[in-house]
Amino acid sequence: MKIDFKFSNLCGTVYKKGNLIFTPDGNSLISPVGNRVSVYDLVGNKSITLPFENRKDIARIEISPKATLLISVDEDGRALLINYQKQVLLHRHNFKAAVYDLKFSPNGQFLAVTHGNQVQIWHAPGFTREFAPFVLYKTYSGHFDLVTSICWSKDSKYFLTCSKDMTTRLHAIDRDDFAGACLTGHSDAVIGAWFSHDEKSVYSVSKDGALFEWTMQGGKWSNESELSQMPRKKKRTDEEVKPIMKWKSTNRHYFKQNHAKVVSATFHSQTGLLSVGFDSGIFGIWELPDFINIHTLSISQKKINTVAVNASGEWLAFGCSKLGQLLVWEWQSESYILKQQGHQQDMTSIDYSKDGQYIATGGDDGKVKIWSTQTGFCFVTFTEHTGSVKAIEFAKRKQVVFSASLDGTVRAFDLIRYRNFRTFTSPTPEQFNCLAVDQSCEIICAASMDNFDIYLWSVQTGKLLEILSGHEAPVSCLxxxxxxxxxxxxxxxxxxxxxxxxxxxxxxxxxxHTSEVLAMAYSPDGSMICSTTMDGNINFWSTDDFKLISIIEGRKDISAGRSSQDKMTAANSAAGKYFTSICFTSDSKGVLAGGNSKFVCLYDIDSKSLLKKFQISFNLSLDRMQDMLNSKNMTEAGPKDWIDGAAEYSDLEDRIDRSLPGVQSGDPSLRTTKLEARTHGVKFSPTGRSWAAASTQGLLIYSLDDSIHFDPFDLDMDIHPEAINSSLEKKEYTKSLLIAFRLGETHLIDKVYNQVPKQNVQLLVRDIGSKYFVKFLKMMVRQLETNPRIEFHLEWISNFFRNNSHYLKDHAGEYLPTLRALLKCLSTNFDDISSLCNENIFSLEYYTRPVPEEAQEEMEVDEVDMDDIGL
Structure with a gap:
């Protein structure tokens, strides 16, 4: 049994808070998810999460102009410097204050960081390991309140700063003789300010929905009359007098969105488009300087916390913190490039599909979501439940998902037509908290929390078959x-x-048992039953004689940290010292267990020993993360972390607490709640290569290390590169290609592929076995992207699908990601060839078009004139 599982991806949450940024090429979007950073490839339709964690939730991220460095800063101002290309952590730095914005200069030499009411300019660090990569260059002051935004000029010589003191200031980076400028006139905090494309104007947007355009009237040196008004002792020479830049507010515009306040804004200088997000969930696009409204669209029910635009200005990214929404919108075609949303509340249940390609999750928000393990995206959401979903399970033989909810229903969802095709209910209203489906997918059963009964239904007819009674307390697991x-x-x-x-x-x-049963699972071979109890033990029972085989005491292994409001230490607290979910490994040699703790434990059954303990999060923004608390963080009003010291909840909407008294779950952005690190469900993949956990942070996926590039299989003494060369000399193309597939080396596969004659393609494709299909499809994708032999590629592809279409249809789930990549490459080549053909047809029609008589006469006159001058 392998235990070297490492964090692979975070799927269940797409955005929490902070800012969104596009990579310089505009093809990827970087989003902060709690204390982690996720990267969404918008072209390749795939998401990855970087294997680094900040100490607390990330408040700001920034990427260098060449996409070599990535900086993530948490709530306390502690930053991580990451080599973005190689995903290597280079340095940790503390800015010693909350950072509201940080920006690299366009030339990549400086980094501007907000620091209270000041702005610090740092020398940009390198992308190698250094002892002190952050070196302070200069500090700029002048604001009387927190600085919230920074914008650089294109030449990196000037930058704008916005503040809550309702002013915008212009600073110079290398000119000590530059006095700067202070732009005043707004009646609320300034959200952002930007230079125009020609840098002769400045646009500033305030929170109350006002847009000001500032124009420089010119700069001049102070004249003698101004110097004569100074006292003689304070009179300065001409070299000491600073230039005075005169700025004037030339235009003032107002968005007028029914008193909605501006929360976020961004400006694309090349196209002159200003994108603004409001607290009503509406965003708009205006063209400057004419202030023409291009689009106004409602995309959310809550305020839009951040707006970002890519380098070309075609895609806009929006993030909504309260709903966990992440949207990428193409404003020209008015279509969504990416539309993702995680569970608004806790994720309560999880299950793998039979092929390990999909993961189904249920949450307290009543939604059932299906996630792809290949892309990391949610591709379907079912919203039929009106209560919390407490259990979810895939059918073993069909594309069906079953879910049980506290709304009193058990529902069946079809993953082919994406619909709720069956709803199971009880004679009297009940709350179902667990379910189970038999192997044949004929019987489904669910248990009630109210009358302690178990209900059995027929999946085909939906009729209630039987009610099983016997338990004297709520049924916790089936x-x-x-x-x-x-x-x-x-x-x-x-x-x-x-x-x-x-x-x-x-x-x-x-x-x-000696204590309450919380979770239970059958081993894959059916020889054992594993159960977890309230006393922190894991019990193993034989299914033959129902005798106890062994007991694992996991109370100390699962022990949680101390809550910020606990009166006792973590060692004496009974909270979180038991497992609430458990599953067997695919080989039945171990069990994976999790509970109301930050740990997930992997045990060996035979030796009853702890093999590995996984910590699902190191985020100190969550509760029960530390075993010891610092007494200086406790005040008369409660813990410091629970007090709004930065006035983040200054809006009336944020200060209203709509949660019921005593409720610990709900809106995580309110200061009255602080989420705890816990695991609601764990599941091993049927392949045994990965496992997933439904946690407070989202859907965490841990997998074995797949970073090895040399991936051979079915090797023997005759499989080596020399055998490929000898087979090619003998014109045994099928044998040479299969040897190359088994070695797994890309250059050897391409070598054989390019030497196969076109007339042999049809016979060669017939001899490729099903176990080489994935490697064959990946080879075709690579050839379509790099090799210009389009007709040759199409010959391979057409013969392959002509011979194997029925097999691929029956096993579509296994080859779906590769088939999508192939379809994308074919579509790209089709579009390129179509545009080229259209251009050639147009050119040929132009050249073959008959010349008009008037044009022919002009041509004859020109020839005569040329003869007259002797040419």
Missing amino acids: AFSYSTGQLASGSWDKNIRTWDIFSRDKATEVIN
């Missing part, structure tokens, strides 16, 4: 045996009961 089809149920009455629902020959077996 599971079907993989081999016998036996149903087991665990309850808070300290018992596990087994039910033979397909025959009445066997009596119900009762397995007694």
